[in-house]
Amino acid sequence: MRRLMVLAALLAPLAANAEGVTAARTLPAGTVIGPGDLLPAPGGDAVETEAMIGLQTRFVLYAGRPVTPAQLQMPQLIARNQIAPLVYRSGTLLIETSGRALSEGSAGEVIAVMTLDTHQTVSALIAPDGRLQISR
Secondary structure, eight states, rough: HHHHHHHHHHHHHHHHHHSSSSSSSSSSSTOOOTSSSEOOTTOOOHHHHHTTOOOEEESOOOOOOOOGGGEEOOEEEEETTTTTEEEEEEEEEEEEEEESSOEEETOOOOEEEEEEETTOEEEEOOOOSSSSOOOO
């Protein structure tokens, strides 16, 4: 048992350095990563740090701890209960109205939206510009 504990103590620093990026400061959940928020871990790759800039933290990341891609997500464009433009396009037909998002989401995700006029719930794709697109 003691050998196992010694082995774990020796491998713990290696596991921490296995990730190429660490948090430079404590980052609250929902923070969009900026250039000064991440540091390459000793022996880490600066290219990996650059790839994470612009992503959003899913939960609190503590200073000095490894940061993995699973802890990050694309920035949220639509917040829950946010009023956003709702667009339906089919050929030359274009219908625009407003809808209330029933959940949060980022570009490319499909979320449920309630139309403000009829109070019907529809599924809509979040466009990169923040519009909600309905398609059939």
